Amino acid sequence: MTKKVLIVLTNETRYQGTDDPTGLWLGEATEFAESMEQAGIKVDYVSPKGGFVPLDPRSMKYTNKSIMEFYETKDFQQRALTQSLRPDQINPADYSAIYYTGGHGVMWDFPDDPKLQKIALSIYNNDGYITSVCHGVAGLLNIKDNNGKYLIAGKTITGFTTAEEIIAGKKSVVPFLNKQEVEKRGGNFKKKRAYKEYAVQDGHFITGQNPFSPKAVARLLLKNIK
Template sequence: MTKALIVVTNNPKFEKLYKATGIWLQEVAHFNKVMQDNDIDVDYVSPQGGYVPIDPLSLAPDAMDPVDWEFYLDNDFRNQHLAKSLSPQEIQPTDYQVVYFAGGHGAMTDFPENKELASIALTIYNNDGIIAANCIGVSALLAIKLVDGHRFVNGRKLTSFTNDEEALNGLTNDVKFLPEDELKKAGAHFEKEEAFKSHVVVDGRLITGQNANSATAVGEAVIKGLLK
């Protein structure tokens, strides 16, 4: 049975601001929906396990679509996946063929230096699995290092939330770092399209999306990758 591991943040607050954050619901719901429609089971893991906050801005009326509402109103999603996410210690990487790092500004704090999540992802990848990530969730890839010490992203084509998009959010000076800058520094070949337009980059078994609107396309690219 094919299984996907969705990685989500525990962080409810911007590091520099008294401003609530968490997962961006669309990024989780839309990817999960693609997995669900293709009969792929999912588990949720977070850096600490347990409660997963939702960025309140992602629940705004103009941000929610039918898929978002489907998951937001689903008892299992709220009371199990988000309220009782698994911890890294509970994960057996060989059980999964896909790992997906979901974004939201919360991920900027507890993904980029998390060695446990990095180890899980690399094990899945080394077992011929797929690493997928979206938006700020792509920053989790910064923590993955190969046996020879090189960064996993070095020399790879990818995308993430862009400097332009963060500037349009008005948060350039308030976030911990800019994912686009850090991924480039780590040697990635960064690609981007128009701000907030769905954009996915596939580099073998590495699949990345630029922003929240890319989550469905990332999921669809994962399905294509599994069928190869």
């Protein structure tokens, strides 16, 4: 039986310290989930607190027909946006991969969540894949192996770039810059042009650069688990 893929979503509703709303970048969840389902792979949705997942209002300006149709399904609205699972409801043995979505909110609730880190490490140690897109790379930063070493040390990964933060007008409000944090932990941060599709695989890590990359991450993952 093919194992499922676990999709991680944020519970953060605003850029901390401001009144500006944020949340899940919609397409980063729907495009990946739809790619999995089209390949016959089931997905589950988890968030640090479980339950309600807010949408980044800016992400609604960057939708298309397929994003909107997936968003409008009862399954996605219930299982992802209103009844996402809590980490303590997850059995890592059920999954062949974990996928961290983005939206700026994840920069606050993904990096220091020990329960999610434990799930990711367990999937990884069970020969599974750790994947992310855009700001979702924040979820990878502090996962450590059983010897206390950063899992991304020595790995080539990508995520939302400093240039992309500047273009988005958010460099002054984010709590950190992805490239700096990856490099601090010994990772090798690779990038392509701003806002172009790009995903990279290094062993059991598959990461995408920006909101245009969920399908590229999905394609690489499917090559490995199908």
